[in-house]
Amino acid sequence: MASLRFNDVYLKDWFTIAGPLESNSRLKKLDIAMDDYYYGEKTFELAEVKMQKNVIQKLLDRNKLVQSDINLLVGGDLLDQIAATNYASLNYPISLLGLYSACATFPEILIVGSMFLKDANIKRVVGVTSSHNLSAERQFRYPIEYGTPKPHTSTFTTTAAISTLLSKEVGKIKIESATIGKVSEMGIKDANNLGAAMAPAAARTLYEHLRDLKRDVDYYDLILTGDLGCIGANIFKHFCELNYNLKVRKYVDAGCELYLKSQDVYAGGSGPACLPLVLFNKIIATGKYKKILIIGTGALHSKTFVNQKNPIPTIAHAVSLEVI
Amino acid sequence: MASLRFNDVYLKDWFTIAGPLESNSRLKKLDIAMDDYYYGEKTFELAEVKMQKNVIQKLLDRNKLVQSDINLLVGGDLLDQIAATNYASLNYPISLLGLYSACATFPEILIVGSMFLKDANIKRVVGVTSSHNLSAERQFRYPIEYGTPKPHTSTFTTTAAISTLLSKEVGKIKIESATIGKVSEMGIKDANNLGAAMAPAAARTLYEHLRDLKRDVDYYDLILTGDLGCIGANIFKHFCELNYNLKVRKYVDAGCELYLKSQDVYAGGSGPACLPLVLFNKIIATGKYKKILIIGTGALHSKTFVNQKNPIPTIAHAVSLEVI
Known part of the structure; x- marks a missing residue:
């Protein structure tokens, strides 16, 4: 890693x-x-x-x-x-x-x-x-x-x-460290269940990030994944505990945090814009968190590969941010 | 740049x-x-x-x-x-x-x-x-x-x-310097004429590379574009001379160098694999060139944007290689 x-x-x-x-x-x-x-x-x-x-x-x-x-x-x-x-x-x-x-x-x-x-x-x-x-x-x-x-x-x-x-000039947030993810899949072929497909990638990147940086999971004030959705977020927490013995407590998922229940968007938001939108316009805006680990999760399939019944490759990249 | x-x-x-x-x-x-x-x-x-x-x-x-x-x-x-x-x-x-x-x-x-x-x-x-x-x-x-x-x-x-x-260990070729390209278009909307669309981007990157590195065009033993094709390669040479007063003499295009005339592939080869294939299996294989500037050219459109009658955005990245 x-x-x-x-x-x-x-x-x-x-x-x-x-x-x-x-x-x-x-x-x-x-x-x-x-x-x-x-x-x-x-x-x-x-x-x-x-x-x-x-x-x-x-x-x-x-x-x-x-x-x-x-x-x-x-x-x-x-x-x-x-x-x-x-x-x-x-x-x-x-x-x-x-x-x-x-x-x-x-x-x-x-x-x-x-x-x-x-x-x-x-x-x-x-x-x-x-x-x-x-x-x-x-x-x-x-x-x-x-x-x-x-x-x-x-x-x-x-x-x-x-x-x-x-x-390089001092600004609002310091980009402190990062972990580049690896591609993996767990057999999920359903493009309507990407949260489940990506959750293991997010857990692995979190585990390897903490291992490489020699940090405890509670080092961060908040871990923000994006975007597993509400269902994928639960799978992520279980997967962290079962596979890596990591109890992820101070945690939210951007896809699950964005919309109102009344907006009826199934399991939540997704798309490359969802994570930074929630990070900047909700999480940072509260002023509550100093050390934030964002874990962006990507489903790396294409229509053609899904139509050919291939599983969905996934990845997760982590970046440690420190609000100044 | x-x-x-x-x-x-x-x-x-x-x-x-x-x-x-x-x-x-x-x-x-x-x-x-x-x-x-x-x-x-x-x-x-x-x-x-x-x-x-x-x-x-x-x-x-x-x-x-x-x-x-x-x-x-x-x-x-x-x-x-x-x-x-x-x-x-x-x-x-x-x-x-x-x-x-x-x-x-x-x-x-x-x-x-x-x-x-x-x-x-x-x-x-x-x-x-x-x-x-x-x-x-x-x-x-x-x-x-x-x-x-x-x-x-x-x-x-x-x-x-x-x-x-x-x-970082000494190897066959040194990666000496590089110039990252900018996106531009000259009004070409024909996805069957990408060589013409990309030639100006290649010329601009060459010009800016030589300017930034303070080099003459003859500094390089060979300039290798990839892939303008045989028609785009000619446009590139003319464009360099007319717009930047650059006489590009020691020059070939990977797309134009790859196939035999009898293979009847229109204006030549293309695709991300064409440039490195010709670089490694033809140019380097001759042992003739020491300082090589490769200029990769990309047509950055998608089917949807072309179907919507948008022009084709293009880019060119240059990398200076020194054969050891």
Whole structure:
């Protein structure tokens, strides 16, 4: 397992745009709330591109930065060929590293961004990720049978885009260490039960992170997975105890924390945007937690491989954050 | 533009598997030649997974390494959700960073792998990439009209997988410096003319690389783009001269160098595997070149965005290699 420690890497600021459902959910604070899923564009996909484009620009504006102040863009999303990131980057003549790790993309961005800040020439990195419920539905679940209810284990792709400003200058949150996950599967082939598929990957990454960093599970004020959903979160806790003898007490899952019960989104939220949205707009916003371990979980299948009856490969990346 | 210099990062070894057409092309030397497109599997996609899996294992075996000697896997491919890499990684309990940069994925792997070798805990990185003509055809061009010829500007996705062993120990090739590309487009919306779409991105990255590193174009014994194809390669040369006053003389394109004229593959080869396949099995194999600049070019569109009539975003990453 590759666990890394970082020196003097900070999350200076972030900017979030959230969809209509997310804006009326359990979030404490939002930078921009979208009125509808089109966001003034002709297609859901172009709406997602505009969301990414805008979170980057607003982040630069708020920090009085211009494009040339940023040395590197690191981004990824859920669309085939990470197209939302690629099209949004057209607006920014900044070197781009495109990543894909499904819903574990946000911690992967923090890890890669932090590592590139070790280079003397890289002073500021902007990370960007997004998901859009209806571009994801079109891609992964179209054609959708008319009137068919989803199983209660399925999750709801979050509509949001999040940008982050990583820098060597002291900022709001220190990126302290990280553990890069390994790919595994436990035989689950049901793309409507991704929480169960990903829970073992999250448990293993937590175990290896604590082992590598020589830490007890209570070292952290909060462990935040994203996104196992409410069902996957319970499996995760049981799996930690049974397999690794880890009692995970101070723990929530971003997918389970985002929506109201009345919003009826099955087992909770998912998508690469869900974890950072809940992290910034709910967890950090409370001001209660200092040491937070985020564990992003990704289901790494594709439609073609699932249609060919293959199991779902999963991964989980962990990043230790210290609120300054 | 982010240009980086690396110290003591080496390509110690590599391993290549190539498809039936590629094995009978202009390559000098191959590790494994496939007899057919299935490679003993039931689907083209599973064949591609097996190709990646095997190039990793054969590379470890030849270097007398076991899985635990490798600290990090860095990989990507052309399939939606980089599924070939994700499924191949199931066989290797090694931390994985998944990347996507279309046919520029190979240099992105070298750049990210080299940067992570700056960490004291990361001693060896394995990079892996692949493409498979028929899994790519199924994904990007299905349904294919019966009996319809392709335009002469279209390229042919190469079937191959390549693994690379990156290490701090002195090896066959030094990874000397790199320039991470920016996303741009010039209005081209034709997914059958990607060479023309990508040529300006390659020219810009070359220009900015030479500017940042304070080098003349003749500093390099060879500039190898991959993959503009024969038509895109000519546009690249003209674009360099007209826009940047750069006379690119010692230059070939991997897509244009791979196949025989009799193999009738339109404008040449493409796919993330094409550049490293030609680099290792043709260019390096001659023993003629010491300083080589590879410029990987990627077309970053998706089917959905092309169907919605959007232009094709492109990128190019450059890596300077020194044969020891």
